[in-house]
Amino acid sequence: MLEVNSDQSIGQLLRSTLDEHSLSMRKLSELTDIDTSTISRIINDKRKATLDHLEKFSSVLAIPLAKLLEADGYSVIPEKKSSSEYDATIEQLVNTSDLLSTKLSLAQVESQLADYEDYAKTTEGKQRILYEFTEKLKAAGGIGPFADQMKKLFTRFKTQKGNTRELAIIGSALLYFIVPVDVIPDYLFAVGYLDDAVAVQIASNVLVKKS
The missing domain is CATH 1.10.260.40 (lambda repressor-like DNA-binding domains)
Structure with missing residues (x-):
């Protein structure tokens, strides 16, 4: 809750x-x-x-x-929350229709992730992830559970740890974070990166189901 x-x-x-x-x-x-x-x-x-x-x-x-x-009852995600608390908060947000309505549609996020899966398989997509991730993470603050999750996904993508499908899913989450086309603008961590966090959660859930 x-x-x-x-x-x-x-x-x-x-x-x-x-x-x-x-x-x-x-x-x-x-x-x-x-x-x-x-x-x-x-x-x-x-x-x-x-x-x-x-x-x-x-x-x-x-x-x-x-x-x-x-x-209004929503927990604004602080940078020092533990990973388990962070994951629970994002999971709750994913299932909270009031907050996700209008501005943040899961269907929009999932659709964008599907497009980025194909892009992540291309040379251009891979290079964009490898060359732009660090700077984007720095701009986002670079610390906290959200950043930790992104770093783990990036390391896994960079070292190619996974099969083609898994790497495409990881790449889609990283590209969602990197590419400046968001459902919610990245002007405030607690809200601006909410759809990025949801995208990571969706991708992570898919990876868990496939493991």
Whole structure:
């Protein structure tokens, strides 16, 4: 289960922020293009906000997106989490339709991974992985369970440890991380690299099933 890391619920946080800015739910609806009834249900803790909702609230109300995620009950992935906690969090996110709806579609991630499997088999794809991975990882922070998983996959790909199908699956996850075409932009680790983490989880699950 995802941890709730905020003392305030999403409804309490939004309500207090609206009060501070003297904004009504109707006005927030106009500014965010989210139906007033939906905002009311979120504020009254009768439904969970989607990532799309949270991004709009963040933009309009100047609330850090990470704070909104925590208030809505999602565990923002810290760099020092253990690998087991990290894997459990990503697994939960993979199965959390509220967060994955709209902005992050598993079907989109899986479709992109399938395309990258073929690309990973080409000379160009292999060279891109070998020459661009280190710099992209450095740009992503280079530490933490997510980085550790990526490094292990890269080492396995670089040393060609696996059969053709396994290496194509590993290559697809690495290319998803490297190529700057994401379901979610890489502007914030906790959210921007969420689809990359999900892609790694999907690829890892396939590898486990095949072993």
